[in-house]
Amino acid sequence: EWKILLAIPTVEGLGLHSQVEEESFNKLNAASLKDSSSIILMKLLPSIIEKDFSKFSEAVEELDNLTSCFFKDIQSGSYHPLSxxxxxxxxxLGVQGIGxxxxxxxxxxxxxxxxxxxxxxxxKPVDIFRYLFTDARNYGAQVIEL
Known part of the structure; x- marks a missing residue:
């Protein structure tokens, strides 16, 4: 019933990665685990079970707002500048649950x-991004022996 819209950069190396990412994570002030757990257990999971798109989207955005506090100081805001x-x-356009x-x-x-x-x-094309509509994966990783 729901689709995920991804806006993916078409160039490599954006965002932090490798040692720089690890050092930055070490400097971050962790958001309250209790707050994120509460959002997941009391809002996100029930909205999935109830198939309530609006409540699900609200919970995703609330969780993203909480976790974006991790990145604000390092990337000068809640989102990467190019995003x-x-x-x-x-x-x-009315997309919901943005993060x-x-x-x-x-x-x-x-x-x-x-x-x-x-x-x-x-x-519309924006800078270096391409768009992809996809579905959620309702199962975990699979290991295939060769």
Whole structure:
């Protein structure tokens, strides 16, 4: 019923990685584990079970707002600087549950399945990003012996 919209950068090396990322994580003030656990247990999981798109999207954004505190000081805001335009575009189109993957700059959001065509026609190229609509993976990693 829901699709995930990803805005993915087309160049490598954006966001922090390797030793720089590790050093930055060591400097971060951890957000309250209690707060994030509460959001997941009391809002996110029940909204998935109830198939409530609005409550799910609200919980995802609330969780992202909490975790973005990890990155604010290091990346000068809640989002990677290159991602801000994408976030605004997605909000203006009605994408819900918008967030950033770790340091970014991949941005994600959720849309109802019947809105995908509408969104795809209205998504405009922004800087170095491409768009992808995908589904959630309802199972864990699989190990395949060769």
């Amino acid at each position: 801000k335009k994408i976030v605004e575009l997605m909000k203006n 950033q993957s770790s340091w970014g700059p991949t941005i994600y959001g959720f849309v109802r399945k019947d809105e995908v065509e509408y969104m795809a026609r209205r998504l």
